[in-house]
Amino acid sequence: MxxxxxxxxxxxxxxxxxxxxxxxxxxxxxxxxxxxxxxxxxxxxxxxxxxxxxxxxxxxxxxxxxxxxxxxxxxxxxxxxxxxxxxxxxxxxxxxxxxxxxxxxxxxxxxxxxxxxxLAVPKREWVKDGVSIITVPDIRWKRPDIKSVSLLPNILAKDVAVRDGVYEAWQVDNKGMVTEGTSTNAWIVEGRSVITYPPENAILNGVTRLALMKIAAEAKIKVEERPFSVEEAKGADEAFLTSSTAFLIPIVDIDGNRVGNGEPGPVSRTLLEGYYSHLWSSDA
Missing domain, CATH: 3.30.470.10 (Aminotransferase class 4, branched-chain amino acid transferase, N-terminal domain)
Structure with missing residues (x-):
């Protein structure tokens, strides 16, 4: 066919x-x-x-x-x-x-x-065991909030990640703050709070990001929209990434540094279960 x-x-x-x-x-x-x-x-x-x-x-x-x-x-x-x-x-x-x-x-x-x-769903091992990522300088133009087909900086950064044998690259601005991944939004977890960059011109306001914020509220998980540094991310309890096709994938290593206990954490698992329910719901 x-x-x-x-x-x-x-x-x-x-x-x-x-x-x-x-x-x-x-x-x-x-x-x-x-x-x-x-x-x-x-x-x-x-x-x-x-x-x-x-x-x-x-x-x-x-x-x-x-x-x-x-x-x-x-x-x-x-x-x-x-x-x-x-x-x-x-x-x-x-x-x-x-x-x-x-x-x-x-x-x-x-x-x-x-x-x-x-539809290709994320690999089982990525979800079960988590993935590793690296950080790279954010060299994109100043309007990533527009979903432009101009993605050259993103694909170059993704290529670096693939060559390094990791899943994704988080982009870092000139103040040392993580903005987002090459095709994903970036999140960290501290206690029962999830932290992600605010929806300003520096990031694309992901649709999965928006859905997940609602799921977090329903699960009584606090959402903080603020910048976070690479060092804060490395010291976080958990980290994960989201996108329409990746759904939610836990991150267990950043630049060779273990995140939390090196395994997907309870907040990530709770949010992932909620997103799966959302994905297959007729109301989505």
């Missing part, structure tokens, strides 16, 4: 899908994206994802190419054509096609690409 993708109003074989060579997303990274988990045919936290997509577009002076209801219909058809019920959905909206020029054209049609693939 061929894989089917969506490109600018057409459903086409993935192997034959393509965009124009002068698409500004291709030439300038002039576009934004979302990744949404689909469970039993239902987009998890869809309202939050589409709200963030609309915000990202607004921040780069674009509008939604069509309404959320139309998006939902197109996604449903894409899932049907690919015979998928549990999937990872990628949506990309670029400014569109125009002769290469830094100036934004007055009249231009946005380009929309959507792909789906079978």
């Amino acid at each position: 061929p894989r089917i993708s969506y490109v600018n109003g057409h459903y086409t074989r993935h192997s034959q899908a393509g965009v124009h060579i002068e698409d500004r997303g291709y030439q300038f990274a002039d576009g934004v994206y979302e990744v949404i988990v689909v469970v039993e045919g239902r987009m998890v936290d869809a309202d939050l994802h589409f709200a963030r997509l609309e915000r990202s577009l607004r921040e780069i002076r674009m509008e939604m190419p069509f309404g959320v209801d139309v998006f939902r219909l197109k996604v449903a058809e894409l899932l049907r054509l690919n015979h998928l019920r549990n999937a990872s959905l990628y949506i990309q909206v670029s400014r569109g096609v125009a002769p290469r020029n830094h100036q934004i054209p007055d009249e231009i049609q946005p380009a929309v690409v959507m792909t789906v693939r079978p």
Whole structure:
């Protein structure tokens, strides 16, 4: 069965899908994206994802190419054509096609690409035993809150992590504070409090991050939105990372330093159980 993708109003074989060579997303990274988990045919936290997509577009002076209801219909058809019920959905909206020029054209049609693939859940050993991470300087632009397709600093940092044999790299600003991972939000635990960077321009306000804050409140776990240093993270009781596709993965080692007792802790486990319930809930 061929894989089917969506490109600018057409459903086409993935192997034959393509965009124009002068698409500004291709030439300038002039576009934004979302990744949404689909469970039993239902987009998890869809309202939050589409709200963030609309915000990202607004921040780069674009509008939604069509309404959320139309998006939902197109996604449903894409899932049907690919015979998928549990999937990872990628949506990309670029400014569109125009002769290469830094100036934004007055009249231009946005380009929309959507792909789906079978949902890959985090490996059992990552969740059960935890993972190791490293820290690297945060060299990104000053608007990571926009979910831009411009991810070169992120992929370079991720490549360093992979070459070092660890799962992720936490990015550190010039004040020594951890902002976020290359594709994940960063959290530490002190007692019954979880700490994560505030939703300012320095981080992407992750949808899983938002869901987890609600889960923490229901479990009577305090949430502190404030910066934390690398040294504070190394001395924390627990640490973990979150994203739409990673869910929640405990961290047991930072830069070769054991976190807590070197095993996933009780707060991380409680939040993970709550997130699994949220993920498979029809209300998500």
